[in-house]
Amino acid sequence: MKFDTIIIGGGLSGLTCGIALSQKGQRVAIVAGGQNSLHFNAGSMELLGNVDGEEIAHPVEAAQRLQPNHPYRKVGIDHLEELAQEAKTLLDKAGLTMSGNAKENHWRITPIGVTKPAWLTLEGLATVASSQLPWKAVTLVELEGFIDSPLQFVETNLAAQGVQVKVARIAPAVLTQARRSASEMRATSLAKILRNHQALASLAAEINQVTTADELVLMPMFLGLDDDALAALQAQVKPRLAFLPTLPPMVPGVRIATALQHYFKMLGGTYLLGDKVVDGLIEDNTMRHITTAKLQDVLLKADNFVLATGSFMSGGVVADFTRIYEPVFGLDVEAPANRADWTLAEVMDDQPYMSCGVATDDTLHALKEGKAVKNLFAIGSVLSGHNAAVQGDGEGVDMLTALAVAHRITNRQ
C-alpha cells in the first residue's frame, strides 16, 4: 500500500503535518495508536513561556535566548513568527477559533486556578493579559456532584491574588441525575447531555438564579464538545461567562482533537486509528516501508515518513532499567549515558530526562547509527532538546516542527 507520506503518530504534531501535506495535495496516511494526548490539553497552545526561569511575555523575541539544541533552532528562529501564524490559520480552517499571537503571550487560567503564559487559547476559555489577575471579584459556579474540577484549589489560588471569590452552587436536575454512577459525572459526559437544547436551557435557568448581570462568572468547561453550546449558554444567561478547563479528559482538548481529525479526513487523509507501527526497513539510509500490528504483512510504503510518536507518556521514547531508547526503529536518542543523570532530586526541577528524545540533523531528519535517514523526519515531542513542562513550548514545538517538515517535504518534490 503506497502513500506520498506516512506519519507515525496521530497527535497534535502528526495531525498538523498531515493536514499541511494534504492541503498541498499529498496522499497522506497517519497511523495512530489510540487517541492522543490532546485529550489532556486545556484548550491552550504554548509557544514559549519560560526561558532561564523567567516568565516570558514576548516569545518570538525571547526565542533568541534559547539553548543551541532547542528544536526551534532547527526550524529557524527567524521563521517562528511566520510558522506560528500558519499554525493559527490551520487551526482556524479546522474550525477552531483561537485568540492570541506569537509576538505577545496572554495568560491562561489552569484547572487549579493559577496563571500560565500561552500563545493561543480556544474561544470561551478565561484568559488575562498578564500574570497578575485584573479581577476584583468573580463568581465561581460549582456543579453538584461534578468530579472533574478541584474548585477549592481555584478558590484558594484566586484569593491569593487578591480576588474576591463567591461560590454559586447549582444542581440542575438534568445533570445531577444524569449519572447513576458518580464516577462518570465528568466533563465530557455532561457535554454530551448538554448538546440537547432543553438541557442547556435548564442549566442557564439555574445559573440565572444564583448570579446577577454585573458579575464575572467562571465555570468549568463541561459543555461545547463539538457544538456551539458555549455561545448558546452565554446568550441565555445574564452575567458574562468565562470557562475554566477541567481535569482530563478535557472538553476543549477533545474538541481540538476531534476537529483536527475531521479536517484531516475531509482533506482526503487516511487515519488508521488503533493501529501501531511495529517495524520498518531502513536500507541505504532510506526508509523503504513500515509494517503495523493490524495490517500485518501488508507493507506500507511512502516517499517520506514522519515520526511523531510523542515523548515517554505516548511511548515515543521508552526508559528501562539501563537505557532510554526509541522503540519502533531503534533510532539514535540523545540521553545521558549514566542512569543517575536522568533525574534530579526535586520533582519540579528541570528534569534531564524530559529533554531526552530522538536525535536529528539540522533539518529534522532522524539519525540512526549517526547517519541521517534521508526520508525520515522526526517532529513534536519525540524530539530531544527541550523540556516542555518547564519551558512552556510543547504545542509550539509540536506544530512548528510539523509545519517546517511539511514544507521541506513539499519543496523537495
Add this chain to the structure above:
Amino acid sequence: MAATTQTTFASANNFEQCLKCSICTVYCPVAAVTTAYPGPKQAGPDGERYRLKDPKFYDEALKLCLNCKRCEVACPSEVRIGDIIQRARMQHPQRPKLRDVLLANTDVMGTMATSMAPVVNLTLGMKPVKAVMNATLGIDKHRTFPAYASQKFETWYRRHAAQTQESFSKHVSYFHGCYVNYNYPQLGKDLVTVMNALGYGVHLLEKEKCCGVALMANGMHEQAKRQGETNMQSMRKSINELKRPIITTSSTCTFTMRDEYDHVLGIDNRDVRDHLSLAARFIYQLIDNGEVKLAFDPNFKMRVAYHTACHMQRMGWAIFSTQLLRMIPGLELIELESQCCGIAGTYGFKKENYENSQAIGAGLFQAIKEADPQYVATDCETCKWQIEMSTGVPVLNPISILAQALDVEKTKQLNQN
C-alpha cells in the same frame, strides 16, 4: 525485594496498563445515551480491581455493553477494555432467557426457518406475531427479522458450484457464516463469482459452526467454545492438509475467530489466525502484490457511502474495503465517519435495548441521510439490517459491489494461468 525484576506486563488483557486517563469513556456509544451504563473504564479495568477481590462486586449493568470495542480503539495504552468486560460477564453467568437462547442459536433457528422460509418470513413480519414476540419473548416489536432464504447457501453450493471448483489451480476455503447460509446466500454466490474470476476455486470447510459471537453475547460461552474448537479443527485441516487459506465475508465472524477466541474464550488459535482473513483484505493483497488483475464493466455506475462497522474498526481493516471500492472506476465513494450503528448483533433485537440502540445509531443515520447515497457498503450483516430498517437505504457488502462492477469474463481471461 523480589529475586527478579518483572520487566513485562503479565496481566490478562493488559489490565495493568490502564492509566485511568478515561479517554475510553469519551468514545463509549452506550454511556453517551444511557445513564444506566457506568462506562468502559468503570465497567472494565476499574471494576475489575474490585471483582478480583470479591466477585460480589460484579455489576449487572455490564450486560449493557454492546461489545463494539470502540473503547479499545481509543485506548492509548492498549488495554483490552472490552475483553475485560466480556470475560467478567463470562465469569458471572446467568441462566439465559428463552429469547436469548433463540436469538443466539443462529444455526438451529436458521435450519428450521430456511426449510419453511416463505411461511416463517410471512409470520415473523405479521403485526400480531410481532406483538406476541414483544410481549412474551422480549423481542422488540419495531424489529423486522431478516428474511430467511428458501435455499441455504450450502445447498446451492453443493448443487451449482461444487463440481467446478477443483478445476482451478489455486484454492481457498470459505467460512460463509450463518447470515450467508440462512438469510442472504447471494453474498456467498457473489464471493464465488469474484474468486473464480480471479482464478481461485472456493470450497466449504469440512465442518462449519456458527462462530459463536451471538452465544457469547447471550452468556452461552461453553457452547461458543465447543463450536469454536470445531471451527479451528476444520480450519487447521484446510490450512495444513489442503493448503487452503480461509476467507470470510463477515467482519464480526472474522474478528470473533481471530481475536475473541483467544482473548475471551481461551481457544488457542495462534496457528490459524494468520491464515484467516476477510475476503476484501485477501483480494486487496492479491492485487497489491500484482498476483491478480481486475477488469471492470465500463457501464457500471454507483454512488456508495462506506460505513465502518465496529469490529472492522477494531481490526483496523476498513482501509482494505475502501481501497478496493476506490479501484472501481464508476464508483463514487463517500467515507462516513466511523461510529456505531447501535444494533450490535442480537443486542438491538431485545426490547430493553431498542431505544438505546436507535439513539446510538442516530448520528450514523443522519450522516447517511445527508450523504444520500444509492447504497451503503459495509462488511457487517447486522449493521445492514439496522441501517436498512432505520434509513431505508439498501446496504451491500463490498464483495457484492465488486461482483456487480467486474467484467467477469474479462477478469477471468486476465487471471488464467
